[in-house]
Amino acid sequence: MDVTDRIDDFLRRHGLAGAARAPLTGDASARRYIRLTGADGRSLLLMDTPAPADDLVPFIAIGRLLARLGFSVPTIVAADSAAGLALLEDFGDDTFSRLLAAGADPEPLYDLATDVLIALHQRFRPDDAEELGIPLYDTRLFAEQVMLFADVYIPVATGATLHPVDRYALETAWMSVIVPACEGPWSLLLRDYHIDNLMRLPRDGVRAAGLLDFQNAGVGPVAYDLASLLEDARRDVPADLAAAMTSRYLDAFPGLNAAAFRRSMAVLGAVRHARVIAIFARLALRDGRRAYLDHLPRVWRLLEGHLARPELAPVAAWFDQHLPPDKRGGFIIPEAVQ
Structure with missing residues (x-):
């Protein structure tokens, strides 16, 4: 059929x-x-x-x-x-992204999106997911996923597949920063948590946010979804708004180590950005969906911002040695690769 x-x-x-x-x-x-x-x-x-x-x-x-x-x-x-x-x-057409494009005030929408994460991390218990068989986003899985960057993007940008020794060095660098980023509280990760997957509904409280595309959820460090929301591949989020939402989240969890949370956010954000760069490149090359390349300069800016932080120093050192600046954000992915 x-x-x-x-x-x-x-x-x-x-x-x-x-x-x-x-x-x-x-x-x-x-x-x-x-x-x-x-x-x-x-x-x-x-x-x-x-x-x-x-x-x-x-x-x-x-x-x-x-x-x-x-x-x-x-x-x-x-x-x-x-x-x-x-x-x-049918939740209708009022995604947060469409509302913002139409001129809506971003702060109430981001307040609501942040409050959803606060409520989720307050309500979820690990045994809630035991029967679902969803993945654990631990150091091994994060390291495995971020290496898509090595296997997809680097060969396109440099014209050569990474030597196994260099690939191992990159994986080791990522592991060294991911391990501390995964310490601390864990919860349900929606994973594709951004404004295109949130809808404004005429309901009260956190139920006013309709959730979409959560089929790839897993369990892992609580900082991941906030990084996904505030470091959007498709939209520039003002720095003051992102800072306010991070503070809003931390205010709801006074027992959380704020400095460690921010470091975790930076590392997991970098992991996400590196993987997204590879995914967008693959969509363009394999499927001809080149519109995603329009977002690469933004994602590279976000990744570079994190690489400048001390907690990402091992990864930044590898990039400095193996991926020169002209092969990063400014590199134009060709229509076809021979």
Whole structure:
């Protein structure tokens, strides 16, 4: 059964064969979303994923956990995990990013986004996730993920694959800074926590933020999602706003070592930026999705800012030796690589 027949069959089984269909703009994944509008005017979202075991199954399980903890996630109206299809509650179009583009005051939106993380880290308990089988974002996994930069970006920028000795040296440098960054409290990491994945809803408290794209959640250091929110690959977040939100978070946890938290934020932010640079390069080269390259200068600025900090000194030293400045933010990824 091809994709169209699979969707037609699913919608027919759920009484939506005649619903109007409007594809929505996708993200960096292979998932796609279609807004369905029935004859009664009610709208739902169709989620279609080619990798249901990686996307749909964890989306449903983690969504149930988040709902139980008191957060707003799309209600699952119907799902066929084998087919990779689900009907979701439609939260509308008011993503935080669209509201900001329309001129909304950013501070209340970032206050709300930060308060969601505060509430999540107050409510979540490790045994909440024991049955979900979600990954632990420990030093090993962070180091493994950040090395995508070595395997994807560096060969494009330098024209050569890293020698195994140099690759090992980079991995060792990353490990040396990741280990202390992973000390301290852990919680549920939503991992793609940024304003494109948050929606403003007419609800009270933290439920006013609708959460999207949490299927890649894991358990790990609490600083990661705040770094994801405040060091956005797609949007410049003013330094004073980022500082205010970091203070807002820390004020909610007076027992937390603030200096250690900020160091963890810097290291995990650098890990995320290096990986994002590699992902955007891969999307451009493998899939022809070159629009993501527009964000690379910003991500490089964020990464360079962290490399200047003492806690990233081992990684910065490796970069200084093996990746000259002209192969970093200013490097233009070619249309094709021979």
